[in-house]
Amino acid sequence: MRKLALNDEILLKIEKPARYIGNEVNSVMKDPEKVDIRFAMCFPDVYEIGMSHLGIQILYDMFNRREDVWCERVYSPWIDLDKIMREEQIPLFALESQDAVKEFDFLGITIQFEMCYTNILQVLELSQIPLHSTERTEDHPIVIGGGPCTYNPEPLAEFFDLFYIGEGETVYDELLDLYKTCKAQGMSRRKFLEFAAGIEGIYVPQFYEPEYNEDGTMKAFHRINEHAPEKIKKQIVMDVTNATYPMRPVVPFIKATQDRVVLEIQRGCIRGCRFCQAGMLYRPTRERNVETLKEYALAMLENTGHEEISLSSLSSSDYSQLEELVNFLIEEFPGKGINISLPSLRIDAFSLDVMGKVQDIRKSSLTFAPEAGSQRMRNVINKGLTEDDIISGAGQAFEGGWTKVKLYFMLGLPTETEEDMKEIARLSDRVARRYYEIPKEERHGKCQITASSSFFVPKPFTPFQWAPMCTAEEYVERAYIVKHEFQEQLNRKSLKYNWHEADLTVLEGVFARGDRKCAKVLEEAYRLGCLYDSWTETFDNSRWIQAFENTGISPDFYNLRKRTMDELFPWDFIDMGVSRKFLEREWSRAMNGEVTPNCRSNCSGCGAAQFGGGVCYEGKN
Amino acid sequence: MKARIKFQKYGALRFIGHLDVMRYFQKVMRRAEIPIAFTGGYSPHMIMSFASPLGIGLTSEGEYFDIELTEPIASKEAVRRMNAVGVEGIHVTSFRQISEEKKATGMAIVAAADYLVGTRKGVFPQNLEELVEQFIKQAEITVLKQTKRSEKLVDIRSMIYQMEVRESYTSLQDSGANQIFMELAAGSVENLKPDLVMSAFCKFAGLPEDSITCTYHRLEMYADTGTENTRKLVPLESLGNDII
Structure with a gap:
């Protein structure tokens, strides 16, 4: 029988012990004696969140296809177990073998959002691996990071040995082969890192050193090792159809956030919203072949036994074969209780028709993401959505029987005026008015419009990377302006308004565009007890304020400062395909309220065409 | 047609709660292609009823649930298929046809x-x-x-x-x-x-x-x-x- 790393006393004491036992359907078991490389793949959040992440499932599958590698999974222990592990000095373990992570060759950590950074330190510390890469010896695993936040890895630079910049499917094999050779030849950790620096897309932070101006901005970014390249080129898979995809994803025993088959239909987005980092990072848009997707859907449902399949992409309506794929899925599984979920759809006649077929209209709500209330603001952010689109989409939905609508907005966008803020409430009201235009006898009682706003965080490699943010107080003030405007509306009884936490936004802002100096704050906050910062029950802003004070670092420097157009950014050493010139151009078009067409209607020369495929070459052969 | 399934629960699986065992078997039914019947309506679900739930931490060699079948399947074959797609720690030991009587199923008779x-x-x-x-x-x-x-x-x-x-x-x-x-x-x-x-x-x-x-x-x-x-x-x- 499999041995567990935690004893029964502990497992019976903690919440959801199933988070820590492994053994799930489709999890991969191997003989540790028969592999050359043991890889621990970590999502630094609780199991149910981490298990819902597609990227890890892809890499897990890809690594385990190699006979010489055993890839296992690791998640952040929840605070109850965290405390016990510290008290009893139990080292963090991987789920499959239940062996200590510190015995592995690699610890890979996916970095999906800024507010998981303290959990990264938790994973390292519980694994009994020194936090700083320079303190690690030949006995410690190589710590490698990947994922969207690594497009500005600098706040985390001193905690990682390597970063993989870009999509995981391209050079991991090369890296693993290199490691195997180095290990067989008994080479040192440093030698391996030097060779690794030679692989395209691999960034070894300790081989670089930033130099700062007196005002704290970056002056230069120096290479201090001859093996380190000047620029790190983002990795991207051009043939997404034939890229590896997990046909047998692991099926958790406990309900994960994403308890369904996830079918990634395309990568990238043609829309070019100026606030959206994913929209820039994953350019150009690449579609998977629809016949391949049909095969995948059938195989994955069969191999997992899931009762739901979700089509995943940044903007599903832009997938050219959507209708064919959705109709296939609807026809293939009648009466078998298979649900189809279609997030990120634009609301139009087709999508309403499809949704009417796959879900219970009375219970479900429709989601629109206008992102801004006024047309002026929507032009600034390049959200190609007019008020007419929204009202007529909602109208069709209401006539189709829906009564619940969710609207997503952002507050604190560049150039935002009080008028723009108030328009959020007014637009919501106009949606409600559209509902009450339907004759009383034909509608089903009241409608329920729920508007939510988050505060905008400027991200690296977007046209808004130059934008200043607001203070937490100012964000809350803005939310109150919107709230008051909601109370002025005719249909206020049908409207609801929520807004997100402002303190978290400020922290996210610091780490999104932070430099290496931020590492001190992070470490101090962690020492003061910060953990699971994205969870309301564990987030403690006062500790963060204390950490900034103790380290003498000001969040205002990162958030409130106006950046000049020629400022050298900490992330500028990464060549992400989309050129800085394009981002500059988009920033100035934003300031003028000019809309840029989407990639399918007109190429704007962003630079992603250099990858030689995707939407840039559609219909051009 | 109704069938009763008996299974064992042991090892690491003793830390899986009752609701998760139910979810587990729903997925097993699909993977093993057991001809299980569904309820009608907008969100059809499998007709499945469990006997007395087992608490977290306990092991067992006498767990039961009853299902409704749309067509017969040989006991041996059903047991083989369910175990082939299962995990270590849950082992199906029998699959038998039971009386059609409503009060003969699941929890009611324990x-x-x-x-x-x-x-x-x-x-x-x-x-x-x-x-x-x-x-x-x-x-x-x-x-x-x-x-x-x-x-x-x-x-x-x-x-x-x-x-x-x-x-x-x-x-x-x-x-x-x-x-x-x-x-x-x-x-x-x-x-x-x-x-x-x-x-x-x-x-x-x-x-x-x-x-x-x-x-x-x-x-x-x-x-x-x-x-x-x-x-x-x-x-x-x-x-x-x-x-x-």
Whole structure:
């Protein structure tokens, strides 16, 4: 029988012990004696969140296809177990073998959002691996990071040995082969890192050193090792159809956030919203072949036994074969209780028709993401959505029987005026008015419009990377302006308004565009007890304020400062395909309220065409 | 057509709760392509009903659930397919056709369950046999039973059908050799959990709390086919027949 790393006393004491036992359907078991490389793949959040992440499932599958590698999974222990592990000095373990992570060759950590950074330190510390890469010896695993936040890895630079910049499917094999050779030849950790620096897309932070101006901005970014390249080129898979995809994803025993088959239909987005980092990072848009997707859907449902399949992409309506794929899925599984979920759809006649077929209209709500209330603001952010689109989409939905609508907005966008803020409430009201235009006898009682706003965080490699943010107080003030405007509306009884936490936004802002100096704050906050910062029950802003004070670092420097157009950014050493010139151009078009067409209607020369495929070459052969 | 499935739960899987076991088997049904029937309506779900849920941490070799089939499938084949797509720690041991009668399924007919109790921490006292004998000889065994809303004193003696020391050993449970066997009332009318019996027993025997920690293993679940006055317990499994 499999041995567990935690004893029964502990497992019976903690919440959801199933988070820590492994053994799930489709999890991969191997003989540790028969592999050359043991890889621990970590999502630094609780199991149910981490298990819902597609990227890890892809890499897990890809690594385990190699006979010489055993890839296992690791998640952040929840605070109850965290405390016990510290008290009893139990080292963090991987789920499959239940062996200590510190015995592995690699610890890979996916970095999906800024507010998981303290959990990264938790994973390292519980694994009994020194936090700083320079303190690690030949006995410690190589710590490698990947994922969207690594497009500005600098706040985390001193905690990682390597970063993989870009999509995981391209050079991991090369890296693993290199490691195997180095290990067989008994080479040192440093030698391996030097060779690794030679692989395209691999960034070894300790081989670089930033130099700062007196005002704290970056002056230069120096290479201090001859093996380190000047620029790190983002990795991207051009043939997404034939890229590896997990046909047998692991099926958790406990309900994960994403308890369904996830079918990634395309990568990238043609829309070019100026606030959206994913929209820039994953350019150009690449579609998977629809016949391949049909095969995948059938195989994955069969191999997992899931009762739901979700089509995943940044903007599903832009997938050219959507209708064919959705109709296939609807026809293939009648009466078998298979649900189809279609997030990120634009609301139009087709999508309403499809949704009417796959879900219970009375219970479900429709989601629109206008992102801004006024047309002026929507032009600034390049959200190609007019008020007419929204009202007529909602109208069709209401006539189709829906009564619940969710609207997503952002507050604190560049150039935002009080008028723009108030328009959020007014637009919501106009949606409600559209509902009450339907004759009383034909509608089903009241409608329920729920508007939510988050505060905008400027991200690296977007046209808004130059934008200043607001203070937490100012964000809350803005939310109150919107709230008051909601109370002025005719249909206020049908409207609801929520807004997100402002303190978290400020922290996210610091780490999104932070430099290496931020590492001190992070470490101090962690020492003061910060953990699971994205969870309301564990987030403690006062500790963060204390950490900034103790380290003498000001969040205002990162958030409130106006950046000049020629400022050298900490992330500028990464060549992400989309050129800085394009981002500059988009920033100035934003300031003028000019809309840029989407990639399918007109190429704007962003630079992603250099990858030689995707939407840039559609219909051009 | 109705079928009854019997399975074992052991090893790491003892930390999976009842609701998750249900979810697990729903997915097994799809993977193994068992011809299970669905309810109608907008969100059809599988027709599946579980007997008495097993608490987290317990192992068992006598778990049951009943399902509705749309077409027959041979017992052997069904068991083979379900185990082929299953995980270590849940093992299907039988798949039998049962009566079509509505009241013959699932929870409704469970009347008793057998348990083996061992120790994980500490050991039972030397004179265990004697203590158990005296314990069970009591006319009344009162315990404080806690429910969601209140707590009340209950006499559990009549719900203990058998209790004795056994040297039996089961491979599905890692525990010392000396174990207590007990047959307890189970089901929707009367239900007694083995840990409640053990806490009463420890109190009776004067064993300080926390001096031993017990392991619990469910051996079997029974239906009562007797009359109002005489109990006649038969394993749930025996009420079905193999489909050939």
